[in-house]
Amino acid sequence: MIPFVDLKAQYASIKDEVNTAIQGVLESCQFTLGSEVAMFEKEFAAYCHVEQGIAVNTGTSALHLALLAAGVGPGDEVITVPFTFVATVAAIYYCGAKPVFVDIDPRSFTMDVSAIAQAITSKTKAILPVHLYGQPADIDPILHIARKHKLVVIEDAAQAHGAEYKGRRAGSLGDMGCFSFYPGKNLGAYGEGGMVVTNNPDYTRTIRMLRDWGAERKYEHVLKGYNFRMEGIQGAVLRVKLRRLEEWTEARRAAAARYDRMLAGSGVVTPAAMPYARHVYHIYAIRTAQRQAWQQTLQDQGIQTGIHYPTPVHLLPAYADLGYIKGQFPHAESAAGEVLSLPMFPELTQAQSEVVAKAVRKLAVRSA
Numbered sequence: 094m095i096p097f098v099d100l101k102a103q104y105a106s107i108k109d110e111v112n113t114a115i116q117g118v119l120e121s122c123q124f125t126l127g128s129e130v131a132m133f134e135k136e137f138a139a140y141c142h143v144e145q146g147i148a149v150n151t152g153t154s155a156l157h158l159a160l161l162a163a164g165v166g167p168g169d170e171v172i173t174v175p176f177t178f179v180a181t182v183a184a185i186y187y188c189g190a191k192p193v194f195v196d197i198d199p200r201s202f203t204m205d206v207s208a209i210a211q212a213i214t215s216k217t218k219a220i221l222p223v224h225l226y227g228q229p230a231d232i233d234p235i236l237h238i239a240r241k242h243k244l245v246v247i248e249d250a251a252q253a254h255g256a257e258y259k260g261r262r263a264g265s266l267g268d269m270g271c272f273s274f275y276p277g278k279n280l281g282a283y284g285e286g287g288m289v290v291t292n293n294p295d296y297t298r299t300i301r302m303l304r305d306w307g308a309e310r311k312y313e314h315v316l317k318g319y320n321f322r323m324e325g326i327q328g329a330v331l332r333v334k335l336r337r338l339e340e341w342t343e344a345r346r347a348a349a350a351r352y353d354r355m356l357a358g359s360g361v362v363t364p365a366a367m368p369y370a371r372h373v374y375h376i377y378a379i380r381t382a383q384r385q386a387w388q389q390t391l392q393d394q395g396i397q398t399g400i401h402y403p404t405p406v407h408l409l410p411a412y413a414d415l416g417y418i419k420g421q422f423p424h425a426e427s428a429a430g431e432v433l434s435l436p437m438f439p440e441l442t443q444a445q446s447e448v449v450a451k452a453v454r455k456l457a458v459r460s461a
């Protein structure tokens with residue numbers, strides 16, 4: 094049995110440190126925010142090469158508050174992609190704004206920068222590119238067009254801890270970067286978590302207030318805020334895990350390189366690492382027109398896979414009110430029909446990679 098991710102293997106490797114860190118929070122009784130969260134904010138912001146980090150309860154809240162801090166509200170439009178996890182789009186809705194989709198580039202699976210210009214209207218307030226699967230969107234052209242039209246750029250970096258674009262870290266590329274620490278992410282909490290990172294002191298101040306009931310000081314509510322605080326235990330666990338993140342990222346990259354090597358020449362479409370990117374392989378997605386059959390065969394052989402994501406957001410029933418129809422974003426639609434995520438986690442062994450790659454190669458030969 095080869096799992097899609099193996100959180101138990103990871104816990105086993107850091108058990109003593111994590112248990113001690115959790116014990117420390119239990120002793121201090123700083124269950125929400127507190128010193129562990131404050132230290133994690135500093136350490137993760139530094140890791141992203143950014144000055145400020147504001148820890149929140151989920152990645153979705155990070156996106157929601159970043160959009161609010163950017164001034165996004167009812168009547169505004171935010172440009173993003175339909176080939177993403179639904180949270181990207183939900184966060185725009187939470188602000189009362191309208192998501193406007195552009196298609197993806199079929200090689201990188203990230204925003205097609207050549208499609209942005211025609212999506213801009215007088216209502217556009219922000220661009221929200223997604224660093225899907227751990228690879229940054231092509232940010233320089235996005236920043237260029239955003240500056241020209243005075244738009245805010247918010248990165249959905251939920252899958253891209255430690256990813257780089259031309260040597261710059263994900264989270265430091267736009268005006269604000271939003272991360273998720275959902276357990277299965279490259280840096281995952283033992284529960285939920287998220288963070289906004291930014292160099293902008295005004296955004297920082299607003300988001301700090303919004304996450305804690307809009308209060309400047311206790312009971313002085315300046316803004317209509319939320320309870321989006323990070324828990325102390327999550328801050329403590331994430332601090333332990335952050336110390337291993339580079340090592341784990343290199344292990345993911347090595348596992349991806351092994352897959353690339355073992356699948357080369359088999360006809361399988363492997364993920365393209367763009368020349369500008371340090372891809373951190375949150376997901377290693379191959380493409381096949383026979384996805385359902387391949388997934389079933391792999392499952393029968395004890396190999397777990399995933400699909401990220403089977404339906405692009407513009408075709409989900411929840412967002413039918415946007416009025417998009419099938420055929421409008423052909424690259425997103427065809428990717429959604431063909432992607433298949435292979436097991437990918439830092440502890441994936443050489444032997445496990447070989448079993449997976451051999452099985453996939455066999456399927457490719459049979460389908461040729």
Ligand SMILES: Cc1ncc(COP(=O)(O)O)c(C=O)c1O
Pocket residue numbers: 151152153154177178180181223249251252272273274275285286287
């Ligand atoms: C691309 C993307 N955006 C946003 C989110 C939302 O993060 P969370 O689950 O922490 O709310 C996720 C992860 O779930 C994600 O993958």
